Amino acid sequence: MTYCVAIKLNAGLVFLSDSRTNAGLDQISTFRKMIVYERPDDRFMVLLSAGNLSISQSVREILQVEQLKEHPDGEAITIWNAKSMFDAARVLGAAIRHVYERDAVALKQAGVDFNVSLIFGGQIKGEGMRLFQVYSAGNFIEATPETPYFQAGESKYGKPVLDRVITLNTPLDEAAKCALVSMDSTLKSNLSVGLPLDLVVYEANQFQTDKVVCIDENNPYFRMLRGSWGQKLREVFDSIEDPMWNGEQTDVPLMLQSGRNQALKKITTPQEKLI
Amino acid sequence: MTYCVAIKLNAGLVFLSDSRTNAGLDQISTFRKMIVYERPDDRFMVLLSAGNLSISQSVREILQVEQLKEHPDGEAITIWNAKSMFDAARVLGAAIRHVYERDAVALKQAGVDFNVSLIFGGQIKGEGMRLFQVYSAGNFIEATPETPYFQAGESKYGKPVLDRVITLNTPLDEAAKCALVSMDSTLKSNLSVGLPLDLVVYEANQFQTDKVVCIDENNPYFRMLRGSWGQKLREVFDSIEDPMWNGEQTDVPLMLQSGRNQALKKITTPQEKLI
Numbered sequence: 001m002t003y004c005v006a007i008k009l010n011a012g013l014v015f016l017s018d019s020r021t022n023a024g025l026d027q028i029s030t031f032r033k034m035i036v037y038e039r040p041d042d043r044f045m046v047l048l049s050a051g052n053l054s055i056s057q058s059v060r061e062i063l064q065v066e067q068l069k070e071h072p073d074g075e076a077i078t079i080w081n082a083k084s085m086f087d088a089a090r091v092l093g094a095a096i097r098h099v100y101e102r103d104a105v106a107l108k109q110a111g112v113d114f115n116v117s118l119i120f121g122g123q124i125k126g127e128g129m130r131l132f133q134v135y136s137a138g139n140f141i142e143a144t145p146e147t148p149y150f151q152a153g154e155s156k157y158g159k160p161v162l163d164r165v166i167t168l169n170t171p172l173d174e175a176a177k178c179a180l181v182s183m184d185s186t187l188k189s190n191l192s193v194g195l196p197l198d199l200v201v202y203e204a205n206q207f208q209t210d211k212v213v214c215i216d217e218n219n220p221y222f223r224m225l226r227g228s229w230g231q232k233l234r235e236v237f238d239s240i241e242d243p244m245w246n247g248e249q250t251d252v253p254l255m256l257q258s259g260r261n262q263a264l265k266k267i268t269t270p271q272e273k274l275i
Numbered sequence: 276m277t278y279c280v281a282i283k284l285n286a287g288l289v290f291l292s293d294s295r296t297n298a299g300l301d302q303i304s305t306f307r308k309m310i311v312y313e314r315p316d317d318r319f320m321v322l323l324s325a326g327n328l329s330i331s332q333s334v335r336e337i338l339q340v341e342q343l344k345e346h347p348d349g350e351a352i353t354i355w356n357a358k359s360m361f362d363a364a365r366v367l368g369a370a371i372r373h374v375y376e377r378d379a380v381a382l383k384q385a386g387v388d389f390n391v392s393l394i395f396g397g398q399i400k401g402e403g404m405r406l407f408q409v410y411s412a413g414n415f416i417e418a419t420p421e422t423p424y425f426q427a428g429e430s431k432y433g434k435p436v437l438d439r440v441i442t443l444n445t446p447l448d449e450a451a452k453c454a455l456v457s458m459d460s461t462l463k464s465n466l467s468v469g470l471p472l473d474l475v476v477y478e479a480n481q482f483q484t485d486k487v488v489c490i491d492e493n494n495p496y497f498r499m500l501r502g503s504w505g506q507k508l509r510e511v512f513d514s515i516e517d518p519m520w521n522g523e524q525t526d527v528p529l530m531l532q533s534g535r536n537q538a539l540k541k542i543t544t545p546q547e548k549l550i
Contacts, residue, residue, distance in 0.1 A: 035549065036541045060549055064542070080545045156431030160460040164505060165512060173517035181512065185435040198539055199529075211520055212538045213530050221518050221529040230439060232511040237440060237456065240503050242448035243496050245486055254474075254496040255488050263487045264473055266311045267339070270355045274310065274335060 001192035002033055002050040002153030005162070005179050006119045008131040008143045011172045013121055013202040015046045016179040018153075018187070020194030021053050034198040035060055037079060037122070040208040045079065045088060045122030046200055050153035051136070052107075055116040058099045059092070066095040085122060085130035086142075092120055093138030100138075117152040122202070129204055157189045158182030176201050177225065180215075184226050197222070276467035277308055277325035277428030280437070280454050281394045283406040283418045286447045288396055288477040290321045291454040293428075293462070295469030296328050309473040310335055312354060312397070315483040320354065320363060320397030321475055325428035326411070327382075330391040333374045334367070341370040360397060360405035361417075367395055368413030375413075392427040397477070404479055432464045433457030451476050452500070455490075459501050472497070 004017040017033040031053060037045040047063070049056035067076035068091050075081070082088040096116065104114045114136055121131035121143075131143040133150040143150060145168050151159065158181075165178045176199060186193050201211035215222045243254040267274065279292040292308040306328060312320040322338070324331035342351035343366050350356070357363040371391065379389045389411055396406035396418075406418040408425040418425060420443050426434065433456075440453045451474060461468050476486035490497045518529040542549065 032539060034539060036539055038541045038543055064545060064547070064549065078545060154431075156429075156464070157435055159464045160432055161508075161512075163464055164508060171517075177515065177517050178512070180518075189431070189434045189438055200539075211530075212541070213520075214538045215529070219529065220527040221525075224527040225515060228515050229511070232514065233436075233439060233508070236504070236507040236511055237436075237453070239507065240452065240500060242446075242452050243455075245488075250496075252495040252499040254490070254494065255486075263489045264307060264309060264311055264475075266313045266487070268313055270339060270353060272339070274339070 001190070003155065003158065003183060003186045003190075003193045004033060004048040004050055004119055004152040005149060005155075005158065005182055006046070006048060006121050006131055007149040007162075007166055007170075007175050007179060008121060008129060009148065009166075009170050009172060009175055010168050010204070011170075012204045012206075013046070013123075013129055013131065013200075014172065014175045014179050015048060015119075015121070015198075015200040015202075016176075016183055017048050017198050018183065018193045019196050019198065020192060022192050025191075028194075030194070030196070032198055034200065036200060036212060038208050039080070041125070042207060043080075043122065043124045044202055044207050044209065045085070045120065045124075046202070047092070048119040048152060049116065050118075051116035052112070052114070055099055055103065055114065056118070058103070059095050059116060059118070062095040062098055063092055066091050066098065068094050082124060084127055085120075085124055085132070088122075088124065089120055089130075089132045089134060089140050092118065092134055093140060096134070096136065096138040100136075119150050119152050123205070123207065125207060129202075154186055154190050154193050157186040161185065172201055172203060180222060180225055181229055184229060276465070278430065278433065278458060278461045278465075278468045279308060279323040279325055279394055279427040280424060280430075280433065280457055281321070281323060281396050281406055282424040282437075282441055282445075282450050282454060283396060283404060284423065284441075284445050284447060284450055285443050285479070286445075287479045288321070288398075288404055288406065288475075289447065289450045289454050290323060290394075290396070290473075290475040290477075291451075291458055292323050292473050293458065293468045294471050294473070295467060297467050300466075303469075305469070305471070307473055309475065311475060311487060313483050314355070316400070317482060318355075318397065318399045319477055319482050319484065320360070320395065320399075321477070322367070323394040323427060324391065325393075326391035327387065327389070330374055330378065330389065331393070333378070334370050334391060334393070337370040337373055338367055341366050341373065343369050357399065359402055360395075360399055360407070363397075363399065364395055364405075364407045364409060364415050367393065367409055368415060371409065371411065371413040375411075394425050394427050398480070398482065400482060404477075429461055429465050429468050432461040436460065447476055447478060455497060455500055456504055459504060
């Protein structure tokens with residue numbers, strides 16, 4: 001499987017992906033799932049991919065040459081000349097549909113779903129940053145202020161911390177830290193997600209970035225983060241008082257006799273009815 | 276959907292379940308998913324259920340009267356006379372198979388999977404506590420020292436904190452707190468899980484418990500837990516330093532030039548090859 005997350009903030013964009021690919025438990029490999037497209041002072045785009053690797057690799061290959069032609073005599077749109085990220089996302093959708101036309105029938109005959117999930121974001125000069133989640137059918141949705149992040153792959157383990165921390169105003173490096181904590185929780189609970197990680201942080205209106213790093217098990221910051229997070233989480237957990245079963249010893253009793261919801265009736269004999 | 280978790284410790288057992296049932300997003304109801312069977316000084320058992328509600332309700336109803344007859348002239352085994360939790364789990368498996376025989380064909384014709392997932396644990400006098408996860412086919416697995424907890428339903432959001440905290444030696448009330456934190460993360464990220472919760476804590480070798488509580492949105496302890504956990508998690512998050520992109524200002528740089536894994540090459544022109 002895979003875990004990818006991308007976050008759009010007022011200050012910029014954060015992209016993070018793992019690199020584990022598996023076809024069954026006995027066929028595990030390392031494949032990078034991020035591509036950075038950058039033409040300084042003009043456009044900066046990042047593509048993250050989850051799903052069937054043969055499909056996502058084909059999409060990435062085709063995306064380099066994919067052209068959308070709207071009018072017979074108009075200029076063909078590519079990701080390199082698109083005037084908006086919306087148009088670039090449409091080119092990506094067209095690339096997916098090309099792979100679908102080529103492979104979907106044969107995949108179906110082999111009992112394999114046409115399954116690919118992409119996150120595509122960045123900035124093209126002339127407009128603000130944009131972030132899209134692109135589906136197998138080539139359709140896509142865009143991140144908004146209410147939902148400033150997208151995940152692909154094994155998304156559930158790492159979702160709670162994103163929900164707790166990320167807002168539009170989160171600073172860039174703090175959001176990168178949050179993405180890494182989200183990844184750490186996923187790594188901890190799911191074998192199909194693995195190191196190394198690729199992390200890119202993009203500052204708004206720069207149309208390029210130097211903040212591109214591959215994080216392996218020796219990375220000093222990630223080692224510190226994993227250790228500290230685990231240890232401090234444990235301290236926080238310990239600092240919250242254990243439940244007290246009645247109200248005499250605590251302000252916050254667990255057992256409350258009032259309230260409309262009653263404790264379960266116990267079943268004590270074979271003859272007893274459940275309801 | 277549902278979220279249920281059960282934990283087996285040296286000190287006892289903890290069971291927690293939510294109560295939301297949904298058939299699509301526009302049909303949401305409250306159904307309790309826990310049943311406590313208790314005959315003081317003889318046996319204490321708890322059943323948690325996830326999956327298709329019509330199946331799990333039928334299983335619970337049938338379980339009260341289900342009999343396993345091994346030999347023509349032997350005594351039939353029920354959950355009320357079983358001499359071990361293993362035998363009681365077999366009775367539960369037989370109850371599931373009875374419902375399967377009755378309903379599976381008609382469900383399949385309607386395009387509905389025969390989907391039920393149960394957690395069943397407790398203690399019968401004469402042996403130690405035991406905890407089982409029981410599947411749709413009536414087969415089951417048992418918790419061991421290496422894997423002392425089982426989850427059913429929406430299990431991913433709440434798994435990381437269990438993996439970080441729970442060991443065989445965790446005290447009972449601390450494990451209850453951990454189960455509630457696990458539930459809180461799930462509630463926060465998944466609409467299909469909802470209050471009220473049913474919590475039962477069982478102390479080893481007591482064959483009964485008074486620690487049975489229904490937790491709704493007014494429960495003082497759960498309100499405190501949710502607030503404190505969210506706030507302190509945030510404080511821990513803030514206390515970990517943000518990533519520094521080079522080694523001059525920090526002992527734990529994010530960017531590391533050495534190491535065998537290199538940062539991604541950027542794609543800068545349409546002609547460039549990906550590999």
